[in-house]
Each structure stands twice: as structure tokens, then as C-alpha cells.
Amino acid sequence: MKKLLAVILTxxxxxxxxxxxxxxxxxxxxxxxxxxxxxxxxxxxxxxxxNGIKEAAANLGLDDSQVIVKTGIPxxxxxxxxxxxxxxxxxxxxxADSFGHxxxxxxxxxxxxxxxxxxATGTKAHTEGLANFxxxxxxxxxxxxxxxxxxxxxxxxxxxxxSLKGDHPVxxxxxxxxxxxxxxxxxxxxxGAKSIVPDVxxxxxxxxxWYDETEEKNAAQALIADADLISQHADSxxxxxxxxxxxxxxxxxxxxxxxxxxxxxIVASRINWAPYFEYILxxxxxxxxxxxDWTGTIATGSVLLTDVNEKAAAAGTVEKLAEVKAAxxxxxxxxxxxxxxxxxxxxxxxxxxxxxxxxTDEAFTPDTEVVADGFxxxxxxxxxxxxxxQIDGITLVNTAF
Amino acid sequence: MxxxxxxxxxxxxxxxxxxxxMSPAKAWxxxxxxxLLGLLVCGIVxxxxxxKLRQNPGRIGEFYYTFIKGSFSTPRKAWKFFxxxxxxxxxxxxxxxxxxxxxWNTGAEGQTLMGIWGAIAVAFYWGGKIPxxxxxxxxxxxxxxxxxAWGLIPALFKAKWNTNETLFTLxxxxxxxxxxxxFLVVWVPSGSSNLGKLKYGKLPSLGHDYLLIILVTLxxxxxxxxxxxxxxxxxxxxxxxxxxxxxxxxxIGVGKVIIRTMILxxxxxxxxxxxxxxxxxxxxxxxxxxGQGFTAIMVCWLAKFxxxxxxxxxxxxxxxxxxxxxxxxxxxxxxxxxxxVVGIILFFVIGSEFFINYQLHFRGHEKEGSVx
Numbered sequence: 001m002k003k004l005l006a007v008i009l010t011x012x013x014x015x016x017x018x019x020x021x022x023x024x025x026x027x028x029x030x031x032x033x034x035x036x037x038x039x040x041x042x043x044x045x046x047x048x049x050x051n052g053i054k055e056a057a058a059n060l061g062l063d064d065s066q067v068i069v070k071t072g073i074p075x076x077x078x079x080x081x082x083x084x085x086x087x088x089x090x091x092x093x094x095x096a097d098s099f100g101h102x103x104x105x106x107x108x109x110x111x112x113x114x115x116x117x118x119x120a121t122g123t124k125a126h127t128e129g130l131a132n133f134x135x136x137x138x139x140x141x142x143x144x145x146x147x148x149x150x151x152x153x154x155x156x157x158x159x160x161x162x163s164l165k166g167d168h169p170v171x172x173x174x175x176x177x178x179x180x181x182x183x184x185x186x187x188x189x190x191x192g193a194k195s196i197v198p199d200v201x202x203x204x205x206x207x208x209x210w211y212d213e214t215e216e217k218n219a220a221q222a223l224i225a226d227a228d229l230i231s232q233h234a235d236s237x238x239x240x241x242x243x244x245x246x247x248x249x250x251x252x253x254x255x256x257x258x259x260x261x262x263x264x265x266i267v268a269s270r271i272n273w274a275p276y277f278e279y280i281l282x283x284x285x286x287x288x289x290x291x292x293d294w295t296g297t298i299a300t301g302s303v304l305l306t307d308v309n310e311k312a313a314a315a316g317t318v319e320k321l322a323e324v325k326a327a328x329x330x331x332x333x334x335x336x337x338x339x340x341x342x343x344x345x346x347x348x349x350x351x352x353x354x355x356x357x358x359x360t361d362e363a364f365t366p367d368t369e370v371v372a373d374g375f376x377x378x379x380x381x382x383x384x385x386x387x388x389x390q391i392d393g394i395t396l397v398n399t400a401f
Numbered sequence: 402m403x404x405x406x407x408x409x410x411x412x413x414x415x416x417x418x419x420x421x422x423m424s425p426a427k428a429w430x431x432x433x434x435x436x437l438l439g440l441l442v443c444g445i446v447x448x449x450x451x452x453k454l455r456q457n458p459g460r461i462g463e464f465y466y467t468f469i470k471g472s473f474s475t476p477r478k479a480w481k482f483f484x485x486x487x488x489x490x491x492x493x494x495x496x497x498x499x500x501x502x503x504x505w506n507t508g509a510e511g512q513t514l515m516g517i518w519g520a521i522a523v524a525f526y527w528g529g530k531i532p533x534x535x536x537x538x539x540x541x542x543x544x545x546x547x548x549x550a551w552g553l554i555p556a557l558f559k560a561k562w563n564t565n566e567t568l569f570t571l572x573x574x575x576x577x578x579x580x581x582x583x584f585l586v587v588w589v590p591s592g593s594s595n596l597g598k599l600k601y602g603k604l605p606s607l608g609h610d611y612l613l614i615i616l617v618t619l620x621x622x623x624x625x626x627x628x629x630x631x632x633x634x635x636x637x638x639x640x641x642x643x644x645x646x647x648x649x650x651x652x653i654g655v656g657k658v659i660i661r662t663m664i665l666x667x668x669x670x671x672x673x674x675x676x677x678x679x680x681x682x683x684x685x686x687x688x689x690x691x692g693q694g695f696t697a698i699m700v701c702w703l704a705k706f707x708x709x710x711x712x713x714x715x716x717x718x719x720x721x722x723x724x725x726x727x728x729x730x731x732x733x734x735x736x737x738x739x740x741x742v743v744g745i746i747l748f749f750v751i752g753s754e755f756f757i758n759y760q761l762h763f764r765g766h767e768k769e770g771s772v773x
Contacts, residue, residue, distance in 0.1 A: 040736045064733075071729060072736040074688055075595070077681040081481055088475050100686065103598035179592035208582060208594070357591065364590045388592075 034086030052273030075100025143269030148192020172223025339374030471727030508570030510694025516674020528601030552667020
């Protein structure tokens, strides 16, 4: 009897060990992702999310039935309806990609405790106190800075060749709204360029829309009058195609535009959302909590640069970018470096202290000190950017938006 | 010259004659045929364009089922179907008095948006400062006023200077959209132009959040049917629509009727805006109406300006719309494809009206004197 018991116990142990070994690889069969997108693949912004979803689904081995995508969902009650419909379809991780979706996602999250609601670019997760509502963003300002370095190198080349339009290099920038995400983006881009050509200045023109091809093209054409190089934070092909027509170098955003702009496209920065989708699906599959605020970085593979277009870029761009990227990764270089004299100034003064509006309230009151240890701590207190300082060297052509 | 005239007139290959009256049964037969034909063409186009369908032709049945599934497969979808129908119907009803008067109001989009704006402005400034009930009443008044004002401006110009109302009302849509964009900048200091959901000014739920919207629209449909067919106002605007000279001859003040009717039309758009603002969104974007103001024109026209008929046409359009969105989701195609599907079916539906109103005669197939 004892022998038999020993055999059974041994067998049980082996079985138990086999089971724990099996648990090492995550079982994704129980997860189902539902995604809510503002537009469809015709918008570079939404296309970027779609690609991220496809990549993550392929990497994790999800089949078609485990991913549902709803496109063209406006920032209204329709978003709540879409989220609830996805719950009905059996999705247990629901994602929305547009800033204005947030309140409607929160409403749906309150009604479905067992479903995770993840929202990109939002600001309210850390104050809302819901266990199943999460925000995410990426430290895209690092990508913008790198893109700015590539722009700076091009401007340096033009300066050395004596082919600038004026007496110092000028960048033109097409922005969407005077909103922190945009301000953080163009400022880090400008600082990247400034690290190469210290006398650079930048003109920013806003369109008052995230996607308006005509307005973006018009703004780019207006800026080209003074600018030696154009970049943009807006989602259409308006600015890149205006640059290609005028033969002005362009640093793009969200994805490469090299196919339609072979002579002027230098490089583009973008957020890769695949790591985030993999993260939230893995956490759900393992039954573990998802971070309230998740900020992807260069290290997580969330902030990427496209291939440099050697035809338009300055010589040595690839090598310089690799060097700066390594410095950003090991933390020796900070984008919003407030310690280096003359790098970031406001009204001629160094930026020694700044209170940002991190916790969203109705009056948009600044609430958190974000400058410490010689740099501005962007995307640390929440994932969405909050750098909204107007620094010297950047002129806003219009501020109505 | 004179010998040319003696030449025999060649009979054209096809010529058209206007039909006298077709029996309703036959007319409806043609309409149903048109929808079926449209669906068939959709299937063929889908087969050519949708990868998932080409790879797996067995899913063609599922493709057609999706039209129903999009609106009725779950109770939530059914509620949403009737809610969306109600909002679209409400805007189409608002257009009806103007259209009956042959005043081509293409400004429902802007009038509705201004209705939403009025309600949201009141909720933004007074929400939480006055009792919720009073707030809802003020929002209601603001919606009607703003919608009416947006309808009144082109009507005044039409009545005084006979300006073209189609262009005028159309342009007012853009003005409304920029008014909203402007206030979003003023209201949202963070610069995102995203107002977020307001905490105050939500219509009470009658068991289900959408029930009130559906009931209000149902009452409005009946009310408008009575107004147009059995009231003096309704009679007057119909006469103005038939012939302005007749209206003048019988002593109807044409300018007065135009202005009165457009105030009504705008105010009803404002009502639709109120239902969207207080009943659904509690926020506003420049896209809050989402093109329904234009879709409503078609809904109204397809029903030949009959309020009760619009329940059917609004239902058809909503059904197609939901089905199309479901196709986009289930077959992972771009959201442009469903628009193609809806376009094809509506093309057939509108085209069928042509065959109901006209008869085709082919050369050689007609016996002498066969027509009348």
C-alpha cells in the first residue's frame, strides 16, 4: 500500500510540476479585444492603431474572432453604445483611441466591472479611481526630439552651404490645437533641432482640427515663405505634399510619407501601439492588473523612428540619431533639459519651476510641480503629456485655437 | 429649308411618357423589387471588393443576414435602432413643413447643431447652479430658440428679398459649425477643444434612457400629420407650395407664412438638437449631428413629405446604416465600403420612383396608337 501511495504521490507531483511549467506560457484563448476608432485607415492616426492591433494579435497568436474593430465612432454617446455593444459581443478588453472618447468609456467602465477599459491619450484614469479604467500614452516627445535632431542636421547642412532663406535657420510647424500634446510635441522637436543649430527659430501655425487636409496644406504653404524646413502634428497628407510640391524638406509624423514625398521626406517619428496592446492582453490573460497610467518609451519599443530617407537627409544623420537615441535610453540625456543654460528659456529666464495641470478638473487648475533635478518631468505623473510652456524661440503665428 | 421639314421624323429608340396613376399595389411592387435588385447588386459588388467574402463564398448568406443583425440581434441594438430612427425622423419631420411649402431648407444640419449648442450653453453656464428641472426647461427653450433663429434668418431674406433659400440655408450649416468650434475654444482653456461630458442637464430615464426620445418623436409625428393636413396653417403653407400666385389671390400673406413655417421648421430641428444634447451626448462637437441633417432631406423626400410615411423611410435608412456598420465590423472592411452598399440600395430605391412616374416606350415595340 505504501508503495502504491508513493507512486501516486510521485505521479501527482510530476503532474503538478507539468501544470505549473505549462502556466509559464500564457493562455490567450480567454481574451477578446474590442477596439473603438474615431476614423478608419484613411486617417494616419487611426491607421497607426489598426497596425498596432494587427501586429499585437499576430505576435500573441490571436485568431480573427478574438479581435473586433469598430471604425468611425464619434466622440459622443455613440462611443458608449459601441463599448456596450462590444461587451455584448463578449470582449473583455475594450480600447478607444480618441481623446474625446474618454468620458463615454468611463461611463461604460462603471457598468462593467469585469471588463478592462483602456483609453489612449486620456487624462482621467488616475483621478477617476476605477479599477478597470486605464490611460496610456508614449513618451513621443523623445521621438520628436530625435526627429528634431534629424531636422537640425539638415538645417546645419543648408546653413553651411549658405542656402538658408534668411540669416538663421527657420522651421515651420503645422499644429492642430494649442493643446499640451501638440505643444509638448513641437517643443521637443524644436529642442532636438536646437541641440544641433543653436540659433534656430520656429513658427507654428495651428489649423484648429486634427484632420483637415486643405487647412494643413494652406498652413504649410504659408509657413514655407520663411521656413527652411517643415514639420507637422496633424494627421493628413496636407503638409507633406505641400513640401514635396515646393521642394522643402519635411519631417513627418505617425508614419513614413516617403512614397508620396521621395525628394523631401527626411524621417518621421511615431508611436508604436503594438507593445501596449500586447501588454493589456497579456495582463488580462494572466488575470493581473493593468497599470492605471502606462507610458511607452523607446525602451519598450513604443517610440519609433522610420527609416531615414538618405536622399533628403543630411549626411551622417543615421549615425547621429543612433548616438542620441542611446543617450536618451540610458537617461544621460533629457529632452526638457532645464539645467543647461540658454537651452530652455521663458522670457529670457531659465525654467526653474513649473506647475502643470496634471489632474483634470473643470477649471483646468495647475496642480503639480513638474520641474526637478534639472529637467521637466514629462509623462511621469500621468501618461498623457502636460508640457504646455511657451518657450523662447518659438513664435505662434495664430493662437486662436 | 422647307424640304428638310418634310423629312420623316425619326422615332427615337426610347421615349418616355408620364404615367397616369399607377395602382398603389403595383407601385409598391416596383419599390420592393428595387430594394431586392439593389441587394443583389450589393452582393455582387461585395463579392468583387471584400477579400473575406471572395476567400469564403459561403459567407454570402451571412452578408445579407448582417443587415438584420446590425439592428436587431441584441435588445441593446434594437433600442439603438429605434433611438436612431427617432432622431433621424425628428429632423426629417422638422424639414417637412418647409418642404411642403417648396422652401428647400438644406440647413437642418446647422439648425439641429444650433439646437444642441443652445442646450449645452445653458448647461455649461448654469449647470449645478440652478435646480436640474429648471435647467432642463431652460435648455429646452434655448434649443428651440437657437434652432428657430437659424431657420428664421434665411426665411427673412427669402421673404424680403427673395434670396435663394437652398444656398442660404446650406451656408448657415457652416456658420453653425464654426460657432460651435469657436465656443469650444472659449469653453476649454486646455486647448483640446474637447468639452467632455457635462455633469448636469440629463433627461430623466423612463425605464430606458431612449424611451423618452422615441415617445417624443412619435407624438411629434402624429402632431405634425394633424397640423399639415387639418389646420389652417397647414392649408396655407400647402397653398404657398402649390402656387404663390394662388396664395396671394386668396389673400394669404406669403411672406408671413414663409417666416412662420421656417420658425417652426427651425424650432423642430432645435427640438431634435435638445434630444441629442440632453437625452444622449451631454456634450457638443462640430460633428454632433453627424450628417443626419442631410440624410433627413432624403428621408423626407422619399416619403413624399408625408409624416407617417417617414417612419418607414427613416426606418429603411437607419436599418441600412446599422447593417452597413455591422458589415464593416464583421468583414473587416473600410467604413467606405458600407457607404457604397447604402448608396447602391438608395440608388435603386430613388430610381424606382422614376419607373413609377414614367413609362418607357421602345421603338418598334409599340403598336400604332397604343398610348392613349
